[in-house]
Amino acid sequence: MSQQTAPQPEGKKARPIVPFLRLGDNGEKPHLVAKKCGNCGALYLGSRVACSKCSATGPFNEIRLSDKGTLWVYSIVHQSAPGIPTPYVAAIVDLPEGASVRCTLIDVEPKPEKLPFGMPVEMVTKKVREDKDGNDVIAFFFRPTK
Amino acid sequence: MRDVYVLGVGMIKFGRYPDKDVSELAAQAALLALADAGMAIKDIQLLASGNLLQANAMVGQRILQQIGQTGIPIINVSNACATGSTAFREAYFAVGSGEYDVAMAVGSEQMGKAGLLGGGGSRESVEGILGSGLMPAVFGQAGMEHMRQYGTKMEHFAKISVKNHKHSTRNPLSQYQSEVALEDVMNARMVAYPNTLYMCCPTGDGAAAAIVCSESVLKKYGKRPVKVACSVLTSDPWTPRDLTLPDVSTLTRNAAKTAYEKAGVGPQDLDLVELHDCFATAELLHYENLGLCKDGEAARGIDEGWFEWGGKTPVNVSGGLLSKGHPLGATGVANIFEVVTHLRGQAGARQVENAKVGLAHVIGLGSACTIHILTA
Numbered sequence: 001m002s003q004q005t006a007p008q009p010e011g012k013k014a015r016p017i018v019p020f021l022r023l024g025d026n027g028e029k030p031h032l033v034a035k036k037c038g039n040c041g042a043l044y045l046g047s048r049v050a051c052s053k054c055s056a057t058g059p060f061n062e063i064r065l066s067d068k069g070t071l072w073v074y075s076i077v078h079q080s081a082p083g084i085p086t087p088y089v090a091a092i093v094d095l096p097e098g099a100s101v102r103c104t105l106i107d108v109e110p111k112p113e114k115l116p117f118g119m120p121v122e123m124v125t126k127k128v129r130e131d132k133d134g135n136d137v138i139a140f141f142f143r144p145t146k
Numbered sequence: 147m148r149d150v151y152v153l154g155v156g157m158i159k160f161g162r163y164p165d166k167d168v169s170e171l172a173a174q175a176a177l178l179a180l181a182d183a184g185m186a187i188k189d190i191q192l193l194a195s196g197n198l199l200q201a202n203a204m205v206g207q208r209i210l211q212q213i214g215q216t217g218i219p220i221i222n223v224s225n226a227c228a229t230g231s232t233a234f235r236e237a238y239f240a241v242g243s244g245e246y247d248v249a250m251a252v253g254s255e256q257m258g259k260a261g262l263l264g265g266g267g268s269r270e271s272v273e274g275i276l277g278s279g280l281m282p283a284v285f286g287q288a289g290m291e292h293m294r295q296y297g298t299k300m301e302h303f304a305k306i307s308v309k310n311h312k313h314s315t316r317n318p319l320s321q322y323q324s325e326v327a328l329e330d331v332m333n334a335r336m337v338a339y340p341n342t343l344y345m346c347c348p349t350g351d352g353a354a355a356a357i358v359c360s361e362s363v364l365k366k367y368g369k370r371p372v373k374v375a376c377s378v379l380t381s382d383p384w385t386p387r388d389l390t391l392p393d394v395s396t397l398t399r400n401a402a403k404t405a406y407e408k409a410g411v412g413p414q415d416l417d418l419v420e421l422h423d424c425f426a427t428a429e430l431l432h433y434e435n436l437g438l439c440k441d442g443e444a445a446r447g448i449d450e451g452w453f454e455w456g457g458k459t460p461v462n463v464s465g466g467l468l469s470k471g472h473p474l475g476a477t478g479v480a481n482i483f484e485v486v487t488h489l490r491g492q493a494g495a496r497q498v499e500n501a502k503v504g505l506a507h508v509i510g511l512g513s514a515c516t517i518h519i520l521t522a
Binding site: 017018042044045052053072073074075076077078079080081084085087088090091092098100101102103104112117128139140 | 271272273275276277278279282283287290294335336337338339340384386387390391
């Protein structure tokens with residue numbers, strides 16, 4: 001049951017917390033995109049001036065990433081900067097296209113026994129705050145696949 | 147490049163000095179190194195000052211304002227946690243190039259208690275929302291990779307904290323100088339699993355200095371020679387997950403390979419190692435990264451005491467960053483101070499017997515790795 005972006009009041013927009021998260025405005029599901037180096041195939045979340053693997057200045061093709069992946073590793077953070085609720089699971093998730101993404105795992109107990117390596121996880125989105133113009137800021141999270 | 151020798155070293159006890167300016171701390175360390183070398187500030191031909199948190203505030207110049215404005219070239223260096231060692235490298239190249247005969251590196255930092263957890267929580271930050279890019283989680287995750295690959299347990303990381311705290315009881319310059327029991331490390335407040343409070347280096351203030359010189363200067367001063375056998379600096383090459391989970395291993399391995407080639411020694415020749423244990427998980431990875439044991443053997447090495455004082459390859463007999471402290475800019479010079487002290491036989495109660503070859507290693511996240519090998 002993936003979360004849908006809440007309908008926005010007049011004049012307000014929902015915007016993604018990072019540019020490589022697409023909210024799926026045209027009825028698509030929210031998803032991540034990566035830039036793929038046309039020369040060597042390296043994947044990047046976010047734009048590039050040139051490829052830091054092969055130095056090619058392009059072309060970078062945008063590919064859509066799967067919303068299902070596996071847990072590579074994590075750390076359970078108990079002490080963080082002010083305003084960040086703890087504990088939370090800081091995770092590295094591997095996606096089948098060959099990209100890895102830094103994310104927070106939700107809907108899971110923050111205990112090592114509940115976080116087996118390789119656990120299948122799926123992406124969901126949630127509003128996390130409002131920006132200075134009052135728009136909803138949407139972030140992505142991963143949770144154990146049901 | 148001609149041979150470069152360490153003529154003098156100095157270090158102040160790491161701790162908290164809220165009432166002092168960081169340039170005073172640095173100046174004290176500089177004066178200690180000068181006294182150790184039998185020199186005066188007028189003998190120094192170049193100063194490299196390593197300081198991270200005041201990187202844009204001309205700390206090098208403020209040091210000379212404290213001890214002697216001789217008008218010499220000053221390089222202010224910042225390279226994350228590798229700041230101090232990069233400053234040492236600048237001094238090394240200044241002399242090795244033949245352009246200068248005597249140069250000094252001073253590493254200093256004044257951190258207060260803020261730590262490096264600041265940076266999250268601002269309006270635009272993704273910290274905590276999209277995982278964590280801060281050091282506790284990054285080094286927690288790096289340790290987890292070893293757990294995943296080799297079945298290493300949290301207890302192995304905890305034993306490293308026990309070892310380094312025990313080592314520090316013999317180091318009067320260490321910020322903390324008491325032992326801590328394994329159960330206390332395991333049960334301490336969790337910071338970022340698997341690292342508890344005692345498995346994270348503290349914040350603190352401190353400074354260390356080193357003077358390097360050419361062979362002709364060394365002969366004039368009649369000092370016991372400690373040679374800089376190599377100075378190596380690497381950055382993180384592209385690896386598949388590096389931009390998501392900073393890879394502290396590949397750049398260290400690259401640096402180690404070059405260092406051993408340049409110095410003409412292997413890891414088995416090292417009598418002591420001062421490496422970058424910013425977190426207990428980091429130290430374990432670096433045993434393998436530096437070739438102190440085979441890949442996958444680190445946990446066994448910890449269980450069998452290979453890296454303890456008196457063991458096969460003593461690691462962090464100073465107490466390491468975990469107990470000695472980690473004033474960011476000072477660390478890279480402080481671990482050179484430690485190695486030099488042992489090579490001269492001046493390490494007192496913690497002396498590694500007959501030390502002839504030592505290695506100092508630092509990682510600055512972002513990333514930079516320095517390795518210096520020193521020989522007596």
